[in-house]
Amino acid sequence: MTDSAITASGLRKAYQDKTVLDGIDLDVRAGTIFSLLGPNGAGKTTTVNVLTTLAKADGGTVRVAGHDLATEAKAVRAAIGVTGQFAAVDELLTGQENLQLMVDLNPANGGKRVVAELLERFDLVESARKPASTYSGGMRRKLDLAMTLVGNPRIIFLDEPTTGLDPRSRRTMWSIIRELVGDGVTIFLTTQYLEEADQLADRIAVLDHGRLVAQGTPDDLKRQIPGTHVRLRFTTVAELHEAARLIADSTRDDEALTLRVPSDGGTKSLRALLDRLDEHSLNAEGCTVHTPDLDDVFLALTGRTAEVVAK
Incomplete structure (x- = not known):
């Protein structure tokens, strides 16, 4: 063969x-x-x-x-x-x-x-x-x-x-x-x-x-699918507000005290983001990188979600 x-x-x-x-x-x-x-x-x-x-x-x-x-x-x-x-x-x-x-x-x-x-x-x-x-x-x-x-x-x-x-x-x-x-x-x-x-x-x-x-x-x-982002979690609304003001194009969730920041998921961009927070004495309690999964791929390519596919 x-x-x-x-x-x-x-x-x-x-x-x-x-x-x-x-x-x-x-x-x-x-x-x-x-x-x-x-x-x-x-x-x-x-x-x-x-x-x-x-x-x-x-x-x-x-x-x-x-x-x-x-x-x-x-x-x-x-x-x-x-x-x-x-x-x-x-x-x-x-x-x-x-x-x-x-x-x-x-x-x-x-x-x-x-x-x-x-x-x-x-x-x-x-x-x-x-x-x-x-x-x-x-x-x-x-x-x-x-x-x-x-x-x-x-x-x-x-x-x-x-x-x-x-x-x-x-x-x-x-x-x-x-x-x-x-x-x-x-x-x-x-x-x-x-x-x-x-x-x-x-x-x-x-x-x-x-x-x-x-x-x-x-x-x-x-x-191939856009949507990679960094999710920052803060302990107070004041910290979340200041971080949202500082970082352009971010999306805040006041209830979860999280900030979603568009990113390529690479270490260089992540380091730059954390350094910027540090420069303004802001400390995120948690930091996670989220990338699209195959559910997102399916939705983008076929117009159907995984829940529909699995039926």
Whole structure:
């Protein structure tokens, strides 16, 4: 595999008269986590379906694991693993039987040894002989991902893998994803949880109405959005009033006794601000730097807040 695990150029997909993907370009580096974000209906799942050979593109070129998607679909499928939005486990079978079924479908991948290793890795040993119908949502998700790993894929597509999980189960899944990348696996992640992308992704692409509206690292995207500021907290209204008079373009909050000062967040500008306060014998009880988060990025790029996206 080259340094790029997945590349796409001018990718297009339409259903009847509705264009779902309108010429998107992607470059996912090997051994990284790439996160595709977007509101419901933006085209995230369609993108995954096309890249994993589950749907045929109407236009553009794609290479996955070094193979041309249009002419080498079988080779692409051999190199990837897919975990969809809903755990694809057989609830009538035990966890161990679900894994064994996958091994039976991939007999070259180690047999019972692989089953035992995956049960151990995903902390499913104690529940291995219990029906999957008795598993919690988090356990089903772990089993589903373990089943995906039976084929030893080098690229794994995770389509909203933590939807519906409680915070503890979600963080457990995050740890597993990081371990996979540590082993050299490439992760293509779609998610509606902005914190998840912020925590995990090396690079993020924002998809809206079938078009990529931004790409970059989480910090790159945040820097594109204005709003970085220093927040100063004072102990008296008199100090707050004097600081507000002294610092142009600041915004005061009398109830919280805080002053919001536009800033680039750098140490040089912060030092200059504090020195100015010191010159006038003003002492702030607290000082914090606030930068835009991915919620702000979403609002700026798609016109929708994270609360809307997460529904």
